[in-house]
Amino acid sequence: MWQQIQEALSGSAHRVLSRLASLLPGLLALMLAVLICTLIGAALAWVVRRILIAIKFDERISSGAPTSVSDFAPRRSATLLVSRIVLWGFVVLGCIIGISTLDVSADSKDQMTTFFLPYVTHSVGAIVIFLIGNLAARFLARTVLIGAVNMRLQYARFLSLGIKWLVLVLTAAMILDHLEIGGSIIALAFGILFGGIVLTMSLAIGLGSRDMVSRSLEKTGPQDAFPTPPPQERPKVRHF
């Protein structure tokens, strides 16, 4: 009996260790692939950056336009954005090559690529959605805030916050859906949260603007038989 347990244990340890040993060259290859691709990416990013600086890419892309890609780029430089995309593209490529190498070095029945590769690509997609969602939320929130202030809306900040959270909730739901985490719970929770925010905003805006609405309704109502003469119109400012 003891003999059999010992054999089973040593057999299992041997199998695990031999499998780890068979994985080691693959792991090394993964690290090497990532390292080499990062170096190539860094070199290419440097070359791309020099070329874009030489052709004054930043100035060309942002000349005159109030909104350009530079507004969303690190340090407001489209050149830096493009060079970083090149670098990180190569890092991701290195990861993909490395995972494939792992698969080749291990037993074919393990099929690590089929498990890891979609997850890596989904994770990259999720990170991109997260970044875009955050940028969009901040941009839209500011646009709404400034627009609402210039329209003299007292609840400008509230409106801006509402828009920001709507976009953030949408982004979070998209990320979880993309990573296939949570399943139908996410869709349900998103629906409740999104609907809740919209309802809250509608109520707040509706209650806040009731004076404006009642004035508008009064204007379209039946005319007074003896209207009071309108006050003398004051001159207007002509800005340009």
Place this chain on the structure above:
Amino acid sequence: MSTTAAPQPSTNASQATAPALLLALPPLDSEQLRAAFGHLRPVLAGLPVLVAYPGGGESTDLPFSTVAVTPTAAIPPIHWIHTAAEYLNAYKMMSEYQAPRCLMLGSESWTLAPQNLRAMVTVAMENDTDLVLPRYTMSPYDALVNNIILAPVTRALFSIKVHTPQPLDLAFSMRMAERLAATAQRCTAANQNDALLWPVGEAATAGYNTQEVTMDTRSFPVPEVTDLTQLLTIVAGSLFSDVETRATYWQRARTQATVIGSEPLVFSGESHKPDVTTMIETFRIGYKNLSEIWSLVLPPNSLLGLKKLSVLEEQNFVMPDALWVRIVYDFLLAWRLRTINRAHLLGALTPLYLAWVAGYILGGRKEAHIEALAAAFDSDKPYLVSRWRWPDRFTP
């Protein structure tokens, strides 16, 4: 450039000799064209002037030469201001008809007093001035964006005392037209036919001479853009871009250029004060909500000034000129550094602009106030130059 300015058969074009002046009209419908010709008839009678107008139309029995032209660059449907395409077309027409000078009139030019138009034509034809600008007589509550942003910034940075840096009616020489066309060409090549050009900046950097002509009031076309924020984005944004392009020029200390015929600004007669309640309210709402954005652009001292302003009663409400000057210069700097999105930046300037306007209307000093503001822009220019060169340096 796709085509050249092609002359169409004209009923009244004597092209044996080159005209002394090309008068370029904006795109007009047939009724407006008739009104324009009727207005020009007594002014141009007997003068060697060629009147060019885009499109076709009747032009019979006129005491001056006319020609209908097909514009080289498509003119955008913007009537309240001259666009890059119009400057490019004017240059093409000048080259085509060998006209040494051009007088470009804006929309509703028939509301100009005939004697004013005559004066403009005479100055354009007889003097060797490269750029002739009008100085309209207006109400103190008109053209405020021009009087408190465009004119003082142009004056301070380009060291040239002009009152209308974005004129609706202007005359220029061939070499000036050439420079304007070169800039316009860059815009039209980038498919920005509706871009604005800044002739005063061009003239100042080239060292060309400028003249101002006193004009009575005229009817100004209403901008298609009714939203103030959009208007500021178009006009002030364009000026800020021009200032950014010419940074190497204006950073050097220069003596004030001589402008022939320059006189202090004079407003038309007394008029009732416009209502400022909504302007002050916009500023107060802005102060409550936009402080976070303003703090990205303005130094602490300016923010403190705005805080003090936000608690003032309406009867005491006035923004100090020094504060407004700093605000404009800091926003100009933020435009250059792209501290925040440029459309957001000018949107955030709107409540501050309205605050200054409200104080100006309540103050009632009018010409003296505008002149004092321009002087404040001049004296604070070293601040802008310093921050332009070293933007990261601490500013209290």
